[in-house]
Amino acid sequence: MLIDSVAFSSSSFLPCTSTDLTIMRRVNDPLCPLCKEEEETSLHFLRKCRATINIRRLHFGVPFLEPSDLKQAHWITLLRFAKATKRFQ
Ligand SMILES: [Zn+2]
Numbered sequence: 001m002l003i004d005s006v007a008f009s010s011s012s013f014l015p016c017t018s019t020d021l022t023i024m025r026r027v028n029d030p031l032c033p034l035c036k037e038e039e040e041t042s043l044h045f046l047r048k049c050r051a052t053i054n055i056r057r058l059h060f061g062v063p064f065l066e067p068s069d070l071k072q073a074h075w076i077t078l079l080r081f082a083k084a085t086k087r088f089q
Contacts, residue, residue, distance in 0.1 A: 017042055034087060046070060055084045
């Protein structure tokens, strides 16, 4: 689904990652545009992107999230984190 030139994944409340957009053939490079260290997936973005360590620490209290942290995180906290990264502007 496209809203104002931003693609949203049908399975997530988060805007599409580079990997999603590569599959949709909207971008050619699935690499994370923030850290350029690995493929950008939703899990990479939320849990372990090194470019957003300080923002993650501010919102979750830790630099990296474990899968169990994600399960316990409130959706509004995840949304605020995503917004603070300015990744999807
Ligand atoms: Zn990254």
